Amino acid sequence: MSLPPLHQTLADLVAIESISGNEDAIADYVCGRLERAGVRFERDELHNVTAFLGPEKGKSLCLSGHMDTVPAASGWEQDPWKPTVADGVMTGLGVSDMKSGLALMLDVVDWELSRPVILAFSTNEEGGVEGQVDGVVNFLEGHRPDSALILEPTAVGEHIYISPGCQGNVAVRYTLEGRAAHSSRPERGDNALYKAAHLVAEVERLAAGLKPAPLHSGMEALPVMAVTMLSGGVRHNIIPDRADVTVNRRVSPTEDMDEVVAGLKELGPGSTAEYRGPYLLPADDPFYRTVMAASDKVLGYADPFFFRGWVDSSLFADAGIPAVTFGPGTQGVGHGPGESCILANLDRCRDVLKELLS
Numbered sequence: 001m002s003l004p005p006l007h008q009t010l011a012d013l014v015a016i017e018s019i020s021g022n023e024d025a026i027a028d029y030v031c032g033r034l035e036r037a038g039v040r041f042e043r044d045e046l047h048n049v050t051a052f053l054g055p056e057k058g059k060s061l062c063l064s065g066h067m068d069t070v071p072a073a074s075g076w077e078q079d080p081w082k083p084t085v086a087d088g089v090m091t092g093l094g095v096s097d098m099k100s101g102l103a104l105m106l107d108v109v110d111w112e113l114s115r116p117v118i119l120a121f122s123t124n125e126e127g128g129v130e131g132q133v134d135g136v137v138n139f140l141e142g143h144r145p146d147s148a149l150i151l152e153p154t155a156v157g158e159h160i161y162i163s164p165g166c167q168g169n170v171a172v173r174y175t176l177e178g179r180a181a182h183s184s185r186p187e188r189g190d191n192a193l194y195k196a197a198h199l200v201a202e203v204e205r206l207a208a209g210l211k212p213a214p215l216h217s218g219m220e221a222l223p224v225m226a227v228t229m230l231s232g233g234v235r236h237n238i239i240p241d242r243a244d245v246t247v248n249r250r251v252s253p254t255e256d257m258d259e260v261v262a263g264l265k266e267l268g269p270g271s272t273a274e275y276r277g278p279y280l281l282p283a284d285d286p287f288y289r290t291v292m293a294a295s296d297k298v299l300g301y302a303d304p305f306f307f308r309g310w311v312d313s314s315l316f317a318d319a320g321i322p323a324v325t326f327g328p329g330t331q332g333v334g335h336g337p338g339e340s341c342i343l344a345n346l347d348r349c350r351d352v353l354k355e356l357l358s
């Protein structure tokens with residue numbers, strides 16, 4: 001098939017298997033493109049690649065994207081690493097999440113730029129390698145751009161949204177202790193699973209009381225909580241002396257993260273298993289306004305959208321760098337069979353980026 005260069009780059013990227021922990025081949029491809037363009041870049045031992053484009057002086061903008069994908073889910077009806085195109089839609093593993101964003105980042109390499117641009121190609125965002133951090137964490141240790149655009153999927157159909165924030169994610173793992181006894185004499189024991197059941201019922205009650213929180217620009221946060229893991233008991237005839245319950249809570253930027261955690265800890269003896277804060281740029285944040293204005297000028301609309309899940313841009317926000325998520329991939333199709341991307345959205349995003357960068 002003959003494709004325009006930007007779409008061909010996407011097809012090339014999809015054809016390179018890059019499951020977390022196996023990013024060296026895709027990093028080779030990225031570095032090859034950077035070398036041919038004569039661009040200055042760094043590559044670390046984990047294959048995170050950082051490139052420096054444009055003039056030296058001026059406010060720098062980081063374009064950020066992860067090179068890794070999840071493994072192929074079951075249910076693929078084609079080879080996930082042999083991209084196909086039909087009716088303007090490309091199908092393949094990682095095509096939306098987020099090789100479409102990477103293709104755009106590689107396109108920028110050949111542009112005339114009016115400001116310094118840093119390209120951050122990162123590894124292990126999908127978290128497949130235990131004990132290895134998200135590549136963005138490494139990037140932020142050595143670099144401090146003035147703002148960041150994360151090219152994760154924000155399209156719904158042909159409409160591309162702009163996300164100035166995301167909800168936080170906290171999980172607490174409770175360990176409920178009891179006393180073991182023969183199950184013919186339960187009164188001699190102390191059943192840890194009953195304690196777990198009370199905790200589960202309490203979480204269900206609290207979850208029902210959580211309310212949507214209005215945010216600026218007509219957006220809404222939807223804090224939720226749920227029991228996500230439960231285990232206990234060793235045999236049918238022993239009163240269990242231990243039960244483990246994990247509760248996951250998604251946190252609105254209007255809430256105080258520490259207060260939320262303190263509230264969770266009151267439910268029982270537990271320790272925090274996950275702690276990632278929410279963030280929301282203010283409505284008048286200059287970088288957010290600039291992205292909105294560019295979308296409005298090029299696409300004729302600028303529609304904000306608030307992520308219910310936690311996204312990478314939050315790491316930039318934590319480092320005090322205004323970060324916006326805006327990318328050509330389709331929301332919600334990643335990690336499943338038949339992942340696809342509308343190719344016209346790549347062109348739309350490129351036009352908005354050109355407005356931002358040139």
Ligand SMILES: [Zn+2]
Pocket residue numbers: 066097098125152
């Ligand atoms: Zn992603």
